[in-house]
Amino acid sequence: xxxxxxxxxxxxxxxxxxxxxxxxxxxxxxxxxxxxxxxxxxxxxxxxxxxxxxxxxxxxxxxxxxxxxxxxxxxxxxxxxxxxxxxxxxxxxxxxxxxxxxxxxxxxxxxxxxxxxxxxxxxxxxxxxxxxxxxxxxxxxxxxxxxxxxxxxxxxxxxxxxxxxxxxxxxxxxxxxxxxxxxxxxxxxxxxxxxxxxxxxxxxxxxxxxxxxxxxxxxxxxxxxxxxxxxxxxxxxxxxxxxxxxxxxxxxxxxxxxxxx
Amino acid sequence: xxxxxxxxxxxxxxxxxxxxxxxxxxxxxxxxxxxxxxxxxxxxxxxxxxxxxxxxxxxxxxxxxxxxxxxxxxxxxxxxxxxxxxxxxxxxxxxxxxxxxxxxxxxxxxxxxxxxxxxxxxxxxxxxxxxxxxxxxxxxxxxxxxxxxxxxxxxxxxxxxxxxxxxxxxxxxxxxxxxxxxxxxxxxxxxxxxxxxxxxxxxxxxxxxxxxxxxxxxxxxxxxxxxxxxxxxxxxxxxxxxxxxxxxxxxxxxxxxxxxxxxxxxxxxxxxxxxxxxxxxxxxxxxxxxxxxxxxxxxxxxxxxxxxxxxxxxxxxxxxxxxxxxxxxxxxxxxxxxxxxxxxxxxxxxxxxxxxxxxxx
Numbered sequence: 001x002x003x004x005x006x007x008x009x010x011x012x013x014x015x016x017x018x019x020x021x022x023x024x025x026x027x028x029x030x031x032x033x034x035x036x037x038x039x040x041x042x043x044x045x046x047x048x049x050x051x052x053x054x055x056x057x058x059x060x061x062x063x064x065x066x067x068x069x070x071x072x073x074x075x076x077x078x079x080x081x082x083x084x085x086x087x088x089x090x091x092x093x094x095x096x097x098x099x100x101x102x103x104x105x106x107x108x109x110x111x112x113x114x115x116x117x118x119x120x121x122x123x124x125x126x127x128x129x130x131x132x133x134x135x136x137x138x139x140x141x142x143x144x145x146x147x148x149x150x151x152x153x154x155x156x157x158x159x160x161x162x163x164x165x166x167x168x169x170x171x172x173x174x175x176x177x178x179x180x181x182x183x184x185x186x187x188x189x190x191x192x193x194x195x196x197x198x199x200x201x202x203x204x205x206x207x208x209x210x211x212x213x214x215x216x217x218x219x220x221x222x223x224x225x226x227x228x229x230x231x232x233x234x235x236x237x238x239x240x241x242x243x244x245x246x247x248x249x250x251x252x253x254x255x256x257x258x259x260x261x
Numbered sequence: 262x263x264x265x266x267x268x269x270x271x272x273x274x275x276x277x278x279x280x281x282x283x284x285x286x287x288x289x290x291x292x293x294x295x296x297x298x299x300x301x302x303x304x305x306x307x308x309x310x311x312x313x314x315x316x317x318x319x320x321x322x323x324x325x326x327x328x329x330x331x332x333x334x335x336x337x338x339x340x341x342x343x344x345x346x347x348x349x350x351x352x353x354x355x356x357x358x359x360x361x362x363x364x365x366x367x368x369x370x371x372x373x374x375x376x377x378x379x380x381x382x383x384x385x386x387x388x389x390x391x392x393x394x395x396x397x398x399x400x401x402x403x404x405x406x407x408x409x410x411x412x413x414x415x416x417x418x419x420x421x422x423x424x425x426x427x428x429x430x431x432x433x434x435x436x437x438x439x440x441x442x443x444x445x446x447x448x449x450x451x452x453x454x455x456x457x458x459x460x461x462x463x464x465x466x467x468x469x470x471x472x473x474x475x476x477x478x479x480x481x482x483x484x485x486x487x488x489x490x491x492x493x494x495x496x497x498x499x500x501x502x503x504x505x506x507x508x509x510x511x512x513x514x515x516x517x518x519x520x521x522x523x524x525x526x527x528x529x530x531x532x533x534x535x536x537x538x539x540x541x542x543x544x545x546x547x548x549x550x551x552x553x554x555x556x557x558x559x560x561x562x563x564x565x566x567x568x569x570x571x572x573x574x575x576x577x578x579x580x581x582x583x584x585x586x587x588x589x590x591x592x593x594x595x596x597x598x599x600x601x602x603x604x605x606x607x608x609x610x611x612x613x614x615x616x617x618x619x620x621x622x
Contacts, residue, residue, distance in 0.1 A: 051508040075514030082508070088365055089504045089559045099505070102498050103514030111562075135558075155513070 001077060001158035001187050002027050002062055003048065009056035010043050017043040019211040020057065025159075025189050030182065032192045032202035032219075036232050040211040041191040045163045048189065049080045061159075075103035079152035081145070082163040091136045093147050097122055100154030122153040126180055142173035149177060153184075162190035166197070199223055199246035207231055219246055278563050281556075285570035289347070292574060296581050297339050309335050342474040346580040347573040348486040349471075349539055350549075352531040354572025355490050357546020358564050359528045362503040363521055364417065366428055367551065368609055371532045372543030372602075373432065374416050375439030376409045378446075380529075380536035381466045383408020385446040389453045399481050406533030412438050413525050443467055443541075469542035469595030471580050478538045489531040490569045496524070497561035504559065542595045544602020545572055551605065 003025045010018040017040050025031040033041045046052040048059060050071065059066040061077055069077070079100070100122065101115045123129045126146040131139070136147060145165055152160055160181065166174040174194070178201045181188055192198040198205055199219040207215040207222060209231055215222055223246060228236045235251040297313070298306045308326075312335040315321035326332055353371060360369040360376070371377045386392045387404035396403045419434035420426035450462045464470070493500070499520050502510040510517050535542070549572045550564065557563045576594075579601075583592040 049512050051511050071511055071516045072514040075512060078512070080512040082512075087504060089367065090554070091501075091504075091559050095501065095558065095560045099498075099501055099513055102502060105498060108495055151513075 002060075003078075003159060003187065003189065004060045005044075005048075005057060006060070007057040008044070008047060008054050008059065010040075010047055010052060011055045012043070017211050018047070018054070021211075021213055023206060023213065025187050027158075028185065028187055030188045030190070030201060030203045032190050032198045032205045033208060034192055034195060034198055034205055034231065035208035039208040039231075041208055042163055043211075044208070045161055045189065045191055049078055049161050049163075050074060072103050075155065075157075077157055078159045078161055079155040079157040080161045080163065081149050081152050081165040083165065083167055087136065092132070093123070093128065093134050093136055093139070094119065094132045096136050096147055097150045097154050100151040103155055118154050118156065119150075122150040123147075125153055126150045142169050142176075145169060145173065145177065149180065157186065159187040159189070160184065162188065164191045164193060167193065195223060195228070195248045196246075199248065223248065278557060278567075281567060282570065285567065285574060289570060289574050289577070292577055293343055293347070296343055296577060297335065299581060299585065300334065300339055301584075302334055304331060304334065309339075312336060313340065337475070341476050341479050342471050342580065343577060344479050345471050345474040345482065345538055346576045348479065348482045349535045349542065350545060350572040350574070350576030350579075351490055351569040352482070352486045352535045352572075353542065353545040354549035354568045354575075355493055355565060356528040356531045356535075357572075358550045358561070358568050359493060359500065359524050360413075360546065361550060362500045362561070363524055363528075364420070364426065364431055365504055365506065366431060367554070368428055368432065368547070368606070370544060370547035370606075371409075371528075372439075372541060372545075373547060373606065374413065374435035375437075375442060376413045376416070376435075376529065376532050377536050377541040377543065378439040378442035379412025379415075380405040380409035380533045381541050382442040382446045383411075383533065384537045385449050385466065389449050402478075402481055402485075402534045402537040404533075405537040406530050408442070409533040409536070410526060410529035412442060413529055417525075464593060466540045467595070468593035469540040469598075470591075470593050471539050471583075472591065474538070482534050482538045485530050485534040489527050490565070492527055493524075493565045496520075497565060500524075500561035500565070501559075540595065542576070543599045544606065545576060545598055547609075548598075548602050548605050549575060551609065 005021050005023040008018055008021040008023070009016065021044055023044065033044065035041050043052065047054045050066070061069065061074070066074060097119045098111065098115065101111065101118065120129065120132070123132060126149050128143065128146050128150060131143070136144065139147065149165070162181065166177055169177065174197060178197060182201050190202070192202070202219055205216065205219055205222050206213050207227060214230070215227055223238060225236055225238060228234060228248070237249045239247045239249070241247050298304065298309050308331060311321050312326045312332050315323065315326040316336050357370045360371060360374060361367050384401050384405040387401040393400045393404045415438055416431065416434045417426070419438070420431040446466060447463050450466065451459045454462055499515055502513055502515050503517055507517050549568050553564055553567045553571060557567060579594055579597050583594045583597055586592055
């Protein structure tokens, strides 16, 4: 599925968070959004998954304006894994994943055997099939995030949005999650903090700063010393390792001061 | 790894759920049949059933079972009262589940949030000042519903003022509105009645009583109960999503705004008519959902039917206790439910698990 935005703007309070974003994610493309904190990555994604109303511009899903879809219809197209989920109530893992079937249900539909089957497949895809009856709140942060991913998978959408889902996860789970997602046969849009992870998994990157897109392209072309300096005000070295994977190394402020002396 | 205490609900799994539904239904019917034979007047068990048999199906001797004091006691005193208890128990605990989902907080309850007091104020307005007589026969109930609805909107509005609602703000708003409403209705009752009658009336409205049960009110109440419970039986998916919050619900295809208002209307209807029929009976909507949640988990597919059944059973027995606990006199049922419910409420408040305000928002 293809998602595009045209001159998308968003205002929160009195500050303009997005200043005219032209964004595009093609069918089955893995698109990453990088940028410093407060650059508007999350705001852009939140507009795409409809919890924030843009103040200007438009979003298109397969050429049709997002606002003309009913909420239920857009939830059949886009699933979301967001930062962290805390619930005041105790759900079982099964209950949580079954909620992923909600967009496909009409008011009086009951859960069918097919829904249960999809729920189990989704749990299996994230390696949590043995946790079906566990209470969600007793799981670790990494496990919870996998369950939320399973819920998104149960939605069976052609597009998945990851709103920095790997925050607070240790490196094992970060790679785990990205590996699972990479294998999916759908359009993926993800905000990414870690440039190495962005380079490893994304087909294309957008670089955002101050609510604008300042560059876009394939990781190899986009991730340069100059861009990283401009985005994060950090000096970096970029290399390609033996397997042909882009590796980014950072210089600490500490070292930089020593060098300049 | 899969030890029992990590599972969600002690009795997780389908078979337990169906066994529980069947068991509770059976217990409800048996309790009804047994409770109808208990009372201050000693009647033979067989006679009691023959009266019911005659009244419902017209089978039996009209001379003995169709009229007279025995027939009247069974048909106009005992049975309507038990039916009322069942309907109110089901209404209040279902409304409790729904309120908890709407405000995303397991401490919510029609009584704690002041909604029952709002209903009671609406009803007093109707009875004493004759407000809303134009609404027809059930106008007292309708006014109680309007009172309940206004207070529930008010509590949610107050709790959301200046940022997201937390448990603390929610409970404070509920307590404050509840005090305002019960003060006004007590005032009205006091001014209107002479001093002796006033106490009785205030007691009836604030402590609850099933004593004035009759078939006419029962009819209205049975309608709101059955319609309400059946409606919420179909709404388990949205109720579940409500607990996740607005944002997650949107990404899962449901915009909760409209539903929240609709649920408030339906639950206020249930609470309004329950209060109109029997005054304020507290904590039923808190205790029952909590027990079910411990046993069967949070999924509303199971919550709604089990809570309706257990609530009905609970109030039926609470009423039997109220009638038999003290000799010669009857305990107001609200006192009994509060004696059981308030400690449960405190225990819930103390338990850290329920994120008392801070962590969630």
